[in-house]
Amino acid sequence: MTSPRSAARNSGRAPNGREKFSDWANAHRKWLFAAPAMAFVGVLIVFPLAWTLYLSLTDSQGSVRAATEFIGLENYLTVLSDVERFWPAVGRTLTFTGIALVCEVVLGMGIALLLWRPFRGEKWVRVAILLPLVATPVAVGMMWRLIFDPNIGFANQLLAAVGIPAQPWLSGQDTALGTTIFMDVWQWTPMVVLILLAGLTSLSEEPDEAARMDGANAFQRFFFITLPLMMPTVIVAILLRGIDALKTFDILYATKGKGGGSFHEVETLNVYAYGLSFDYNQYGLSSAVLILFFMIIIGSMWLLTMRKKAVSK
């Protein structure tokens, strides 16, 4: 592309170095401005993904520098036929995400509705609700782990005070996953509240008022007016929280350690892949799990965005 200025100059004298560069920069400006972003995406997203994909097709283990052999899809076959660790981990990942999401959205919507209309002490309540959000997940995990300790934990002492026998909470094979879901809900509901509250405050009040004039009660107004109008926001909240919940790692690792406990009771795909890499040093296998995991995430997010488009129309 020639700018009028450089065209004029070209007719006269020969351009010097600086002008040459600025011409070149001008001509390539769309690439120049995008370059940092592209480098960022390349180094931090494309390259790791490609490398993981490559590793997943090799028998890499022990050390990633050791000689590896290309073994095609063997790792994927191994993983997909693994009913002891992989499939239960997929199940747990989906259970964890599903239950946590439903609880967080329902609770979040409830709290957001309560906070919607101004009331006295509103500021304090908002601060209190946001507190869990600012805590580090690992610290949150450690804190709950202490509270739920079967012998010296606060939770069981509280139960004992009201005459209920001690519960296994985190230590039980059947209760551990539920307890970690509770922790996730405790920590992340505030974020859903924030998103939904933002959505609620931006709604126009006319439809609600009109419905009120027509004699609709609170439930009717919520289910037939507010909720449908809120749907795009709700789906955004589900998207954001869903991605995060799927890849939850810290609170699971902080409370149950490697392998998700002695019976793998909270081992999700993320915890499983971590164990394969850092405990077993099976990088090929671990990469295959991560690629499959990546595909699950992309798949579910795609479904959700499709749904959002449908709703927005």
Next chain:
Amino acid sequence: MKRRSVVKYAAVAAALSLGLTACGGSGSSDAKGSGTVRVTLANHVWTEGIKAAIPEFEKSSGLKVELTQLGEDQLSDQYNVKLNAGSDEIDVMMYRPLQEGKAFAKNGYLADLTSKVSSDSNWDWKDYQEGPVKATTADGKVVGVPIITEREVLYYRKDLLKAAGLEVPKTMEELEAAAKAIKAANPDTAGFVARTGKSAAVTQFSSFLYSFGGDFTDSSGKSTVNSDAAKKAYAFYGGLIKNYGPANVSTDMSWPEAMAIFTQGKAAFYTEADSLYKNATDPAKSKVADSVGFAALPAGPAGSKPYNIPSWGLAVNQASANQDNAWKFIEWATSKERTLAAQKAGVPGPRASVWANSEGTSTYPKDLAEAIAVSAKNGVGHDRPQVVTVGKAREIVGEPIVASITGADASAAADSAHEAFQKFLDSEKK
């Protein structure tokens, strides 16, 4: 950092952390080959002592020490990423010879120290106990210097034993009977507590396994975790915890949890590594500090055979360009004087001369020093399967422990663990 190493580093970090939490920052690395020694250490009593003494080393050697201190798991993850990438950012590393030694040596992460250890007769490599030396030697080459040794001993509560009119148990049967009696007399107090986590319990279970006459593998490297002796040991260890352990026992306990139960005064007997004794005798950490007693591991059918191992060692990163200075640091940190000082601060060391020196045991409770002396004599040199991928092996052989604790069929669990373990051993030979 050189460009090549940036790419390699990024590659490994990427491979290991896609979808996971990102790894920690890399820190500065302008000290290559210079007067700065970069030392990575684990959180441990030993580290606290060395940390305090480092200025002394800096003064005498003219070198500067850059110290990184991490928790055990974080340390292990750091090594996995950095050593894998061939990073030269670590010069001296504290590592676990029995956990990572084989894998690290096989991958060529550890520098060969054979000529260095024999270069100075004053420093005296021959002074080191045989078991620990064996554990830091790979394929005939010395790749590390042991710094901390451990044996499993019996921690017990003198007051509870006295109240029940019992002697300190000398055999496993006596231990079980005493645990039973005390639990029956004090419903709130467990008779026995120990680690219960599948992987965490393996090391402490190993002493029971040896004392019942078993081991993880036989001399030809075949799995023996379903031998009669092993089955009895699994049933015994798990049974003690199931029948006389704390109420609502969890299957995730490593030493901090088990130690907490003991130091809160909620258990009569506890088997654990001797190197952790300060947690039980320090009034700031333990409610029962003044009533804790120590004894050698009770004898099973095959006698009292606790493990006697070097739990930590120092090594030099093969990729480091600063190996000579790294060695200077190790030489200083493991000298006779430093080892004596560490041992007096409560860290059992690997030097025979320090143990022979009465000063070396002067700060230990008398009964603990005696128990250590006995255990050092008949101890076994490993406390976990001796394989490359120790993490996986521990999970396999730990399965029957957990089964036994939860009251499942320990014998059947041992059979299936045997099958899985043999398969694992075969896969490692390939």
